[in-house]
Each structure stands twice: as C-alpha cells, then as structure tokens.
Amino acid sequence: MALLDLANPHRFLAFARALVPALALIAAVLLVLGLVLGFRAPPDYQQGETVRIMFIHVPAAWIALGAYTLMAISALGTLVWRHPLADVSAKAAAPIGAAFSLICLLTGALWGRPTWGTYWVWDARLTSVLVLFLVYLGILALWRAIEDPGQAARAVAILTLVGFVNVPIVKFSVDWWNTLHQPASVFRIGGPTIHPVLLTPLLVTAAGFAALFLALHLGAMRNEILRRRVRALRMLAAAGAEAR
Amino acid sequence: MIAALRAILARDLTLAFRVGGGGGIGVVFFLAVVTIVPFAVGPELPLLARIGPAVLWIGALLASLLGLDRIFAADHEDGNLDLLLMAPVPLELIAAMKGAAHWITTGLPLVVAAPLLGLLLGLEPKALAAVTATLLVGTPALTFLGLIGAALAVALPRGGLLVAVLVLPLTIPILIFGVAATTAAVTGLVPFGTPFRLLAALSLVGLVLGPVAAAAAIRVIRD
Numbered sequence: 001m002a003l004l005d006l007a008n009p010h011r012f013l014a015f016a017r018a019l020v021p022a023l024a025l026i027a028a029v030l031l032v033l034g035l036v037l038g039f040r041a042p043p044d045y046q047q048g049e050t051v052r053i054m055f056i057h058v059p060a061a062w063i064a065l066g067a068y069t070l071m072a073i074s075a076l077g078t079l080v081w082r083h084p085l086a087d088v089s090a091k092a093a094a095p096i097g098a099a100f101s102l103i104c105l106l107t108g109a110l111w112g113r114p115t116w117g118t119y120w121v122w123d124a125r126l127t128s129v130l131v132l133f134l135v136y137l138g139i140l141a142l143w144r145a146i147e148d149p150g151q152a153a154r155a156v157a158i159l160t161l162v163g164f165v166n167v168p169i170v171k172f173s174v175d176w177w178n179t180l181h182q183p184a185s186v187f188r189i190g191g192p193t194i195h196p197v198l199l200t201p202l203l204v205t206a207a208g209f210a211a212l213f214l215a216l217h218l219g220a221m222r223n224e225i226l227r228r229r230v231r232a233l234r235m236l237a238a239a240g241a242e243a244r
Numbered sequence: 245m246i247a248a249l250r251a252i253l254a255r256d257l258t259l260a261f262r263v264g265g266g267g268g269i270g271v272v273f274f275l276a277v278v279t280i281v282p283f284a285v286g287p288e289l290p291l292l293a294r295i296g297p298a299v300l301w302i303g304a305l306l307a308s309l310l311g312l313d314r315i316f317a318a319d320h321e322d323g324n325l326d327l328l329l330m331a332p333v334p335l336e337l338i339a340a341m342k343g344a345a346h347w348i349t350t351g352l353p354l355v356v357a358a359p360l361l362g363l364l365l366g367l368e369p370k371a372l373a374a375v376t377a378t379l380l381v382g383t384p385a386l387t388f389l390g391l392i393g394a395a396l397a398v399a400l401p402r403g404g405l406l407v408a409v410l411v412l413p414l415t416i417p418i419l420i421f422g423v424a425a426t427t428a429a430v431t432g433l434v435p436f437g438t439p440f441r442l443l444a445a446l447s448l449v450g451l452v453l454g455p456v457a458a459a460a461a462i463r464v465i466r467d
Contacts, residue, residue, distance in 0.1 A: 079460075079464060127416075131413045131416055134412070134413040135413050135414075137409070138409050138410045138413065141406055141409055141410070142396065142406065142410060145397070145400055145403075145406050146399070146400065151399070151465055154461075154464035154465055155396045155461060155464070155465050157464070158392070158395075158396060158457060158460055158461045158464065159392075159396055159410060161457075162392055162414065162453075162457055163413075163414070165414075166413075
C-alpha cells in the first residue's frame, strides 16, 4: 500500500522532492487561468464587480475546512494507527489552514462592506469560521508549548479531534440558522445555483488553491522532517560533547 | 471502587479548602469581574439590567477557567498522577471525580453567588431565577470541557493561559444557549425550555466526553 511505503521518511522525502515543484506549477497555472477567467466574467447583476472576491473567498473557506479535516485524519493516524508521518502531516497542515481561514475571513469582510454595508456581523457562519480560526491558533499554541515532538503530537491530536465538532457546524451553519451569509450554492442537492460563467472560474481557482495547499503541505512536511533530523543530530552532538 | 472514587473526591475537596488550595477564589474573581463592568459601561441600572445576564455568564465562564490547569498539574508535580494511573480504578472515572470536585469548589459557589451579584446589576427577580438556573445547568459543561484542556496541559509548567486559549472557543455554544435561555425567560418572546434543554444536553455531553478525552490525553501524553 502506497501510504505504508511512505511511512519511511527517506522515501517520503524523495516523493515530496519530485511532487512539490509539479504541484506548485499546476497551482500557478490553474490560479492564473482561474483569475483571468474570473476577471473576464461579466459582473453579477446584484453584486457588481465585488462578485470576483468569491473566487478567492470560497476556495479559501473550502481549503480551511479541508485542512482541518486532514488534520483530524492525521490525528487518528497518530493515535490509532501510529503512522510515523501522521504527526508531521498534522503539524504541517496547522499554519496553512490557519492562514487560509484568515484569508477567508479577510476577503469576506472586504466583500461584506460594499454588499452588506458592514465588515462584520455576528452571524452563525461568520462566527463559526472565527471559532475555526481560534481553534487553529490554539492548536498552534499547543504545538509550541510542549517541547518533545512526540508528546506534543499526541496532545495536539486529542485537541484536534475534540475541535473537529466545529467543522460540521461551519458547514451546516447556513442551513441550521437564519444567517445573513448565503446558503450553499455549489455543493447542494439539485446542483449548483451559480451560472456556469461564474462557476467555471470558481472551480478552476478552487483546483488551483487545492494544488497550492498540497504543495505547501508537502513542502512543510519535508521541512518538518529535516527539522527533526537537525534536532536529533544536535542532541546527539550535545550528548557526545558531554561524554567527552 | 466506589470507596476509592469517594476518597478521591474527598481528598480533592479537602485540598481545595486547605491553605494554598485556592477553593473560593473563583467567587471573589467573579465578584471582581462583575464589579468592574459598571465602571466600564457606566452605572445606569436599565442598561446594566439588560446586559446583566450576559455579564454574569461571562464572569462565570472566566471564573471557571481559573484554576483549571491545576486539576491534574498539581498531581503530576507531586507524583500522585503516577499512582492514579496505576490504580485499578479506570482513569476516566478518576478524571470525572476530579472534575466533580473542581465543579463543587468553583462552579457551585458561582451559582450560589449569581443571584447576589445579579442584584448589584439591577436584574429583575425573573432574570435572577433564570440566570441562576442556567448557570446551575451550564457550569458543569464548562468544567468538564475544561477538564480536557487541563489534561492536555498536564505536563506544562505554565499551562494556565494556554488552557484558557484551548478551552474558550469550545465553550461558545454553552455561552450562546445559556444567555439565550435567560433572554427567553426575561422577554418571553421564545420559550425558555428550548435553549435550556439544549444547555442541559451540552452538560450531559460534556459529562461523558470530558472525562473520556481527558483520560485519553493523560495516557497518551505520559506514555
């Protein structure tokens, strides 16, 4: 099984070395294409030009949720399957997910000002995404608080799984409550309600963001593995110096 | 096993009320938080009466976060946690007992003090009753969710602030339903029972999830 082969950090590094530039290239091409399509699309009849913010905002929100889901699966990998790279994956995903949720919040605020007349409202969708961002920050703080990487990984894994309750709340907040934020218009029963001329650039940028996330995630995982090697070597060197 | 659990509860309660235990400080902190609010928003009683339930809830939330980090950390430092881990009693039940002891020394005094502090904020009798009832039902949820944060920070020398950062986002639903039930009781626009029952449900979920997750956290961090 491929996932089992990659448990060997050495093989993983070779795999990441080959894949990161390719994914980065795919991301660049898709993002440029998506943005060009997005800027050539006609303005929305209600939102006007601001509809183009959606091409950044919506994929960022998807990636923010996807990154948390990936972290939760990695947490299971740490606690249940004891996969050696699971905690590396969880640690690498956290700052990227936090960044994407921040992008989602900021672009949403910029869109809200001309459309709703306010940068922020305490509506269920906005608040639950803010909570997602806070949970991300808490996870980052816990990673930094515990010195031993293995111990930190197990503590963070538990917190990640507890915090996962928020992900369905974010997703379904627009259905459960009367929110100012519009309900789902792409992944819904009965098909998307967006016109293809706006849907196509959205899906292209979303694919581009996904490729960008994977490139950043694999790159960050590679950095983390190397960082742990440096840490191990330093500790060995310090132990050697003490013995002498 | 019942005797062992009772002994743990009695021990934690005794420790909390002896010198250096810190039991009861939560109420003083609660009083301090409520006292500074009129200075910040101005002493107009109609305004205070309107925001009073929310102020009491925020004060209770902050006060119950206080001292959470010591639930397991103190036992970790003096070696008691090793004994508890080796005990034949399931760690989940031990964690639940320690949570119960913490609630009795922190949460329950807050509930008792809430009507008194509500008078300072000019709450009507109906609002006083509602906020006390919601705090009685809601504070166990705060304590038992906090138990998870306490367990995660067990080995940290200064876990207090971190526990608050980890636990606060998870307590938002409790705050929402607690304040919603109180508002419902005061305004009468929506039934009081709906948010109140959801609050009770959150407490029951916390009662189950908290000790299990806390025990899992202690086990995985210390192996």
